[in-house]
Amino acid sequence: MNRNACDQESLLVASLRSGESAHELDEHLATCESCAETGHVAQSLLQYAAMTSAQGRPPTAKRVWHKMQERQRQFARRQATRGLAVMWALAAAYLVALTTWYFPALWPTSSAVLEAAYSSLSNGAVLAGITAASTSIVLGALCLLFMESRIESPATHKEKKS
Amino acid sequence: MDEEPFQSLYDATARPIHAYLLAVTGQRDLADDVLQEVYFRFFQRQLTEKSFADTRRYLFRIATNLLRDRWRRRKEEQWPTGFDQGRSYDVDARLDVRQALKALKPRDRELLWLAYVEGMSHAEIAIITGLNEPSIRPLLFHARRKAAGLLRPKETS
Numbered sequence: 187m188n189r190n191a192c193d194q195e196s197l198l199v200a201s202l203r204s205g206e207s208a209h210e211l212d213e214h215l216a217t218c219e220s221c222a223e224t225g226h227v228a229q230s231l232l233q234y235a236a237m238t239s240a241q242g243r244p245p246t247a248k249r250v251w252h253k254m255q256e257r258q259r260q261f262a263r264r265q266a267t268r269g270l271a272v273m274w275a276l277a278a279a280y281l282v283a284l285t286t287w288y289f290p291a292l293w294p295t296s297s298a299v300l301e302a303a304y305s306s307l308s309n310g311a312v313l314a315g316i317t318a319a320s321t322s323i324v325l326g327a328l329c330l331l332f333m334e335s336r337i338e339s340p341a342t343h344k345e346k347k348s
Numbered sequence: 349m350d351e352e353p354f355q356s357l358y359d360a361t362a363r364p365i366h367a368y369l370l371a372v373t374g375q376r377d378l379a380d381d382v383l384q385e386v387y388f389r390f391f392q393r394q395l396t397e398k399s400f401a402d403t404r405r406y407l408f409r410i411a412t413n414l415l416r417d418r419w420r421r422r423k424e425e426q427w428p429t430g431f432d433q434g435r436s437y438d439v440d441a442r443l444d445v446r447q448a449l450k451a452l453k454p455r456d457r458e459l460l461w462l463a464y465v466e467g468m469s470h471a472e473i474a475i476i477t478g479l480n481e482p483s484i485r486p487l488l489f490h491a492r493r494k495a496a497g498l499l500r501p502k503e504t505s
Contacts, residue, residue, distance in 0.1 A: 196469070199463065199464055199467055200467060202464075203465075203467045223492060223493070223496045224464075224492060226496055226499065227460065227464060227492050227495045227496050227499060228464035228465075230445050230448075230495075230499050231371075231445060231460060231461065231464050231465050232464065232465060233445070234371070234445035234446065234449075235367055235371070235461075235465045238367055238370055238371070239363060239367055242366070242367070242370055242376060242379075243363075243366075244362045244363060244365075244366035244380070244383055245380055245383065245384065247354065247355040247358040247359055247362070248355070250358060250362075250383070250384050250387055251351050251354055251355065251358075253384055253388075254354075254384070254387060254388050254391055257388055258388075258391075258392075261392075
């Protein structure tokens with residue numbers, strides 16, 4: 187027998203777990219230091235397990251199931267809003283870029299500049315560009331609002347269920 | 349997975365996993381939280397075709413991994429790690445199992461519980477803990493020695 191490896195150890199643990207004592211094992215325990223130690227530790231742990239099992243019950247299956255469902259909804263919501271967040275970021279970046287590009291041109295520092303800006307607005311190409319950009323922003327914003335309205339909050343979901 | 353099969357799986361497996369978590373963490377609230385997380389992870393992966401033994405092992409493995417993650421994240425706050433060398437355990441009074449478990453490292457607690465309370469083989473323990481199978485025997489031996497030292501009352505001279 188090796189001090190840290192006895193062939194009888196698994197049999198000993200199985201016997202302790204089942205609560206059935208075997209005469210041969212009792213004899214073996216008297217002579218095997220490793221198994222005696224294993225028996226002592228295993229017995230203590232098994233008694234502790236029985237004690238804690240009686241006192242500390244796990245949460246009920248129903249409770250865990252409901253919590254899981256709630257977490258699943260939150261998870262799905264996070265997944266769905268990830269796309270929205272990207273769209274919001276793109277829209278904001280677009281707005282900043284547009285403002286940076288066009289706002290200085292509209293700033294009335296002098297009547298000449300204002301006049302130039304006004305005349306550029308009347309230019310067909312620029313006007314078409316502004317119209318297209320504005321339409322895109324409005325459409326994008328409407329899309330975002332529509333998508334957000336389709337994602338239910340957990341509170342709304344609960345209300346609907348009840 | 350629907351509620352009914354989940355309930356039967358939970359009823360068949362939750363108690364030993366909860367006891368394992370309680371023994372390794374020593375904290376009821378933490379054990380409850382991790383247990384719920386274990387089933388949520390399992391539920392997300394939808395592994396319904398596994399056998400009962402595999403499922404049980406898999407749940408223990410998720411539990412062990414979650415404990416490791418939490419331990420890494422909040423080492424100081426949550427975990428009583430290792431043996432307090434400054435404190436003398438040369439006590440006349442017998443340390444109870446709870447105190448002995450607290451004095452052990454989390455990995456030692458895991459190994460002892462899986463081997464002696466759950467009666468798992470070294471191969472199963474290796475799968476659950478992510479350790480190499482040949483290293484289980486010496487690690488378990490050292491854990492057992494430490495535990496025996498803490499549990500056994502000091503021989504009075």
